[in-house]
Amino acid sequence: MSSVVADQExxxxxxxxxxxxxxxxxxxxxxxxxxLYHYPMRLLLAHGADGALTxxxxxxxxxxxxxxxxxxxxxxxxxxPPLAANDAAMDTLVDQALALAREERARYLxxxxxxxxxxxxxxxxxxxxxxxxxxxxxxxxxxAMWKRFNYAAxxxxxxxxxEHMTVRVCESVDDVDTYYRLHLLTRSRxxxxxxxxxxxxxxxWQTFHAxxxxxxxxxxxxxxxxxxxxxxxxxxxxxxxVHAAYGASDPRYLHMGPNNALMWEAISWAGEQGFTxxxxxxxxxxxxxxxxxxxxxxxxxxxxxxxxxxxxxGLASTSETSWKYRLLTGAWRRLPLPVSGALxxxxxxxxx
Numbered sequence: 001m002s003s004v005v006a007d008q009e010x011x012x013x014x015x016x017x018x019x020x021x022x023x024x025x026x027x028x029x030x031x032x033x034x035x036l037y038h039y040p041m042r043l044l045l046a047h048g049a050d051g052a053l054t055x056x057x058x059x060x061x062x063x064x065x066x067x068x069x070x071x072x073x074x075x076x077x078x079x080x081p082p083l084a085a086n087d088a089a090m091d092t093l094v095d096q097a098l099a100l101a102r103e104e105r106a107r108y109l110x111x112x113x114x115x116x117x118x119x120x121x122x123x124x125x126x127x128x129x130x131x132x133x134x135x136x137x138x139x140x141x142x143x144a145m146w147k148r149f150n151y152a153a154x155x156x157x158x159x160x161x162x163e164h165m166t167v168r169v170c171e172s173v174d175d176v177d178t179y180y181r182l183h184l185l186t187r188s189r190x191x192x193x194x195x196x197x198x199x200x201x202x203x204x205w206q207t208f209h210a211x212x213x214x215x216x217x218x219x220x221x222x223x224x225x226x227x228x229x230x231x232x233x234x235x236x237x238x239x240x241x242v243h244a245a246y247g248a249s250d251p252r253y254l255h256m257g258p259n260n261a262l263m264w265e266a267i268s269w270a271g272e273q274g275f276t277x278x279x280x281x282x283x284x285x286x287x288x289x290x291x292x293x294x295x296x297x298x299x300x301x302x303x304x305x306x307x308x309x310x311x312x313x314g315l316a317s318t319s320e321t322s323w324k325y326r327l328l329t330g331a332w333r334r335l336p337l338p339v340s341g342a343l344x345x346x347x348x349x350x351x352x
Contacts, residue, residue, distance in 0.1 A: 014053050015083060016239070020277065023238035024077040026216050028207050030058055033075060036200060037349040042100055046084065046092040055089030057082040059097055061104045064350040070314060071101040072110045075352030078282040079133060079304060081113035090118040098124070098309060108313040115303035125307040128317050132285050134299035136278040138242075138271040145271050148298030149264070156257035157264045163225060163256040167265045170220040176205045179220060179232040182248035184341050190251070192329025194344030194351065201246075204234070213237045213273070221265060223249075223258035231258035235266055241277040242270040263297055284320045315351055 015022045023029060034041045039060035046055030058080065059073040074080040084090035101109040119125055139145065180198045187195035208218035216238045223231040231249035235242055244266060249259055270278050280294045282304055306316060318325050332340060
């Protein structure tokens with residue numbers, strides 16, 4: 001057996017021992033981001049006196065003429081905390097990240113870590129609590145899961161059934177292109193934000209669709225009505241966690257409840273498969289509408305603190321209520337979809 005394979009096996013074992021959610025640490029995800037966005041990746045490691053692995057943190061250097069230079073752990077990944085066996089290992093990882101930021105002449109270091117007592121204790125990091133992470137606790141009993149949906153959410157699921165909405169588990173890359181069209185529509189018109197490229201979603205599908213669901217698998221659900229695809233949801237699974245990673249819908253059909261139909265299908269499936277956590281994703285705490293929606297599905301908020309050096313900075317620290325955010329999103333909504341699609345795909349690497 002080669003030393004490379006042995007090292008990766010040791011890393012896999014350490015990751016499995018220190019997180020219930022290993023998706024963002026796996027080589028396939030790191031390789032995808034590096035390949036698609038040209039981010040140099042550095043896997044920071046800590047070892048004990050006996051040489052045993054005690055800490056691990058993947059970070060990437062984002063070198064952008066538009067948004068500046070920074071080191072991020074980890075771009076396009078909601079939460080990727082340093083994995084450490086003890087506080088000394090955690091300090092070693094952060095010290096290495098700070099040294100890399102200086103080496104890269106970065107404007108700042110950003111660690112998307114969630115609340116970490118060892119990071120709180122440092123005086124060279126600043127905490128930002130702009131976001132929360134909403135997680136539905138899962139169990140195999142679908143009736144118990146159904147009761148966690150509030151009345152309004154249940155009503156929407158029943159409405160979708162009354163309208164003969166169907167949910168299909170996809171097996172073709174052509175379905176990914178169908179999803180992308182909805183994603184572009186939702187990001188551009190509803191959110192006023194650039195969208196990941198069609199290539200990104202194809203690469204995610206081709207990399208993870210056939211993978212082991214406990215290691216890292218992508219699953220695409222499409223809601224359909226009378227031959228029209230009206231909503232879609234991409235799930236990423238790993239360990240004991242299922243992520244509702246990307247979702248999109250056609251606003252003309254929202255009154256039929258397609259998003260709730262997709263969520264119920266996904267949550268009930270995840271519970272039946274033995275997963276214990278359904279991650280509804282990062283949400284700005286001042287986004288009252290989205291917070292209310294995730295609560296309606298049984299979501300429970302967890303801290304999603306991000307840590308910065310030398311100070312809070314960057315796109316991930318920009319409030320959705322700020323004048324800058326409202327100005328940019330308002331302008332983006334006015335772009336024709338073909339323009340926003342091409343432009344978004346071109347500039348997305350600058351947003352990591």
